[in-house]
Amino acid sequence: MGTVRExxxxxxxxxxxxxxxxxADGMGGHxxxxxxxxxxxxxLSVLERTGSNEAFIQKIxxxxSITNQKLRQMAFSRFGKKSMVGSTVVVLVCFDNKYTILWAGDSRAYLYNSGKLDQVTRDHSHVNELVDSGALPQDEAEAHPLANVITRAIGAAQDLNIDRLDGDLNSGDIFLLCSDGLNKELTDGEIQQFFTTENVVDINKALIHSALIRGAKDNITAISVKVDMDDEKDDYTIPAQSLKTSDMV
Incomplete structure (x- = not known):
């Protein structure tokens, strides 16, 4: 966990x-x-692949959606209408030279490719809604007092709305999934500088260490996944020997 939360x-x-x-990041303050x-x-941990990749994604x-209903039922039974139990989520699925990212809330997915790191998810937040409406400039979003107010989460509403992004995998791609505890402490530019090594073990260690040095007011979780492609095969693999790591502090 971070240096503040118990x-x-x-x-x-x-x-x-x-x-x-x-x-997944349980909603802070709830x-x-x-x-x-x-x-x-x-x-999600008990899921297995059966059928097509699209069938697997639909299963996720x-x-x-089922977990969303269970969380709402639990919140009502324990706390009545006074509170909500919820969690953000960001999911990466890689299969057959393709990737799919699913998310709700402000846990993020980044993609590092050709020397550049891009945030490929968009936070479901009140601030982003203000930006989309033209009421707030993009460069003021991060520092806005409502930056932590999210508009979607598992357990937050009767009907779950999950966003989806699909793309092609390339050898050398590095994905970063993280809870907002990381980007609260480090800017995207600061995060990108750690990807020059392209070693995901070193990347994660450096990211977590740097966030902790900043004070880490929230929990921090990061998973870095590097893609290795075999050019002689039609399918993609992330071999067992390729470097992948996750850290929770």
Missing amino acids: VNEDNYIERPELGLWVV SAGDIASTMVVDA VDTL
């Missing part, structure tokens, strides 16, 4: 044999956020 509300999954990685993120990863979406 309870770690972050959770994660690494299942490279399925091409599945997940980061009751039982750690339980919420645990329920999300526990539900269905599982998140």
Whole structure:
């Protein structure tokens, strides 16, 4: 966990044999956020691949929708209408030269390619809604007092709305999944500088260390995944010997 919070509300999954990685962040300030993120990863951890990749992705979406209802039922039974139990989630699925990212909330996915790091998810936040409406300049978003107010999460609404992004995998791509505890402490430019080594073990260690030095007011979870492609095969692999790591502090 970070240097301030006593309870770690972050959770994660690494299942490279399925091409599945997940980061979930229990909603800070709400009751039982750690339980919420645990329920999300526990539900996804037992999934297996059957049928097509699209069927597997749909299974993930269905599982998140079921977990959404369970969290709402738990919140009502424990706290009535006074509180909410919720968790953000960001999911990376890699299969057959393609990737899919699913997310709800402000846990992020980044993609490092050709020397550049891009945030490929867009935070579901009140501030981003203001930016989209033209009421707030983009360069003022990060420092806005409502920057931490999210508009989507597992357990937050009756109907779960998951965003999806699909793309092609390239050898050497590095994905970073992280809870907002990381980008609260480090700017995107500061995060990018650690990717010049292209060694995901070193990347994660440096990211976590740097965030902790800043004070780490929130829990920090980061998963870095490097893609290795075999040009002689039609399918993609992330071999067991390739470097992948996750850190929770």
